[in-house]
Amino acid sequence: MxxxxxxxxxxxxxxxxxxxxxxxxxxxxxxxxxxxxxxxxxxxxxxxxxxxxxxxxxxxxxxxxxxxxxxxxxxxxxxxxxxxxxxxxKQTISIESDELLDYLHQHTVEEINYDDLGLTMEQLQESHRTVLILKYLNGFTDKEIAEVLDANVNTVKSRLYKARQQLKAIMGGAADGGQ
Structure with missing residues (x-):
């Protein structure tokens, strides 16, 4: 077909x-x-x-x-x-919510308000930021991300893991500042 x-x-x-x-x-x-x-x-x-x-x-x-x-x-x-x-x-994507990953997992692309989301991801490496955007904001599979980036699927999985770990550390620090 x-x-x-x-x-x-x-x-x-x-x-x-x-x-x-x-x-x-x-x-x-x-x-x-x-x-x-x-x-x-x-x-x-x-x-x-x-x-x-x-x-x-x-x-x-x-x-x-x-x-x-x-x-x-x-x-x-x-x-x-x-x-x-x-x-x-310039690398400016901001993170406001320490519940970012849960939020991204729980909402469809259509439900996410990108202006309010305001992710601060400038602290992430560009390669980590890119895989997060493709995965959580565009709904790409790991295999599709690998095709887009011309990378191995395991490399994509590794970058996603590292990016999530870095985000958790960043958001943990942001959570101390209170909201």
Missing amino acids: IDKDTKLIRKIKKGNQQAFKKLYDSYADYSLRTAYGITKNKADASDIVQETFIKVYRNIETFDMTKPFKAWFYQILINEARRYVKKRN
């Missing part, structure tokens, strides 16, 4: 602009949330998403139709976000 992304990509490769718009519409929201989660800046996130879609459009011919589009797309998005972060040299 052919999924909707594959159908759209086939049409896009044949020059169908409406198919690209449909692809954009289906990925724009989550990609904007992901970019915002990395940069904590709406303008930068918007620029990252725009650049990502430009790269997708320009390189759609090189996409391997035997592989999942979602992983290819997010690989471009994450690389573009990394480029922006490096360029602007």
Whole structure:
């Protein structure tokens, strides 16, 4: 069975602009949330998403139709976000809640208010921050994250574990400050 992304990509490769718009519409929201989660800046996130879609459009011919589009797309998005972060040299995602992981596990992506969540993750390594965003804010599986980051699944699991441990330590310190 052919999924909707594959159908759209086939049409896009044949020059169908409406198919690209449909692809954009289906990925724009989550990609904007992901970019915002990395940069904590709406303008930068918007620029990252725009650049990502430009790269997708320009390189759609090189996409391997035997592989999942979602992983290819997010690989471009994450690389573009990394480029922006490096360029602007700012890593601002804030953490307000010491119940963050429970909160992320208990709420669907649609229920999370990203402005209120305000995660302070600048203390995490970029590789740890990225896996957390992909896992908990985008709902990627460990295998999908590995595909996006072109990494081993065990590396992803290790980064997730370390990131959760670091977050717990950070949030434990924040909890002492009281809320």
